[in-house]
Amino acid sequence: MLTIALPTGRVFADAAGIIEAAGLPCRGLSSPGRKLVIEDGDFRYILAKPSDVPLYVSYGTADLAFAGGDVLLESAMPLVELFDTGKGRCRVVVAGPRSLAPRFLGHASELMWLKVATKYPRIADGHFSARGAQVDIIHLHGSIELAPKLGLSDCILDIVQTGGTLKANSLEVLEHVCDISLRLVASRKSTALRWDEVQSVAKKIEEAAEETRP
Ligand code: PRP
Secondary structure, eight states: OEEEEEEOSTTHHHHHHHHHHTTOOOTTSSSOTTOSEEEETTEEEEEEOGGGHHHHHHTTSOSEEEEEHHHHHHHOOSOEEEEEOSOSOEEEEEEEOGGGHHHHHSOGGGGTTOEEEESOHHHHHHHHHHTTOOOEEEEOSSOTTHHHHTTSOSEEEEEESSSHHHHHTTOEEEEEEEEEOEEEEEOHHHHHHSHHHHHHHHHHHHHHHHHTOO
């Protein structure tokens, strides 16, 4: 039995689509309802909160998993990144009101003690530290755009896909941090002990991802 973790939410359909295109047994995966574990043949699929996926992999509970680049950077868990599926492309950016833009164009000292709301405190800390600024990071778990709107923060560091949420909340991209996409990762334990099995499934998944690349 090989266990594959899939993140619920915005990239679930992409991940499930690749599994199906790879021809792996996956009955019930496209419409799981409230099920969190789905088994078909020699495969078990775990449907997990995106930010928890790296943990399932690093503990070896899942042999393979689909995980967003944002989640992988933030978790910094020990696992093996096999390849980029090319799906779920989005950007991590710093965004805020237009009035803040001049401070981002000036010297790094202009950003000192800026209040930054984010779901990604590690990425935010790394980004602003590398830029030479120490900022005040406010860790939230969702609806990040609320923070600058209500005066809780000056700006946000978040993922942007269509840009619709920023626009609806009168925020603009102030700085690009990195591009991210959906990756296939493997547990170190499984790559060490079950490499043949892991590799053969990963190869099918990679070929399917290539074929369905946008
Ligand atoms: C993400 C992100 C933004 C939004 C960006 O939130 O945190 O709020 O999507 O997408 P867009 O550029 O296509 O508008 P998500 O929908 O995952 O929900 P959350 O705010 O509860 O984390």
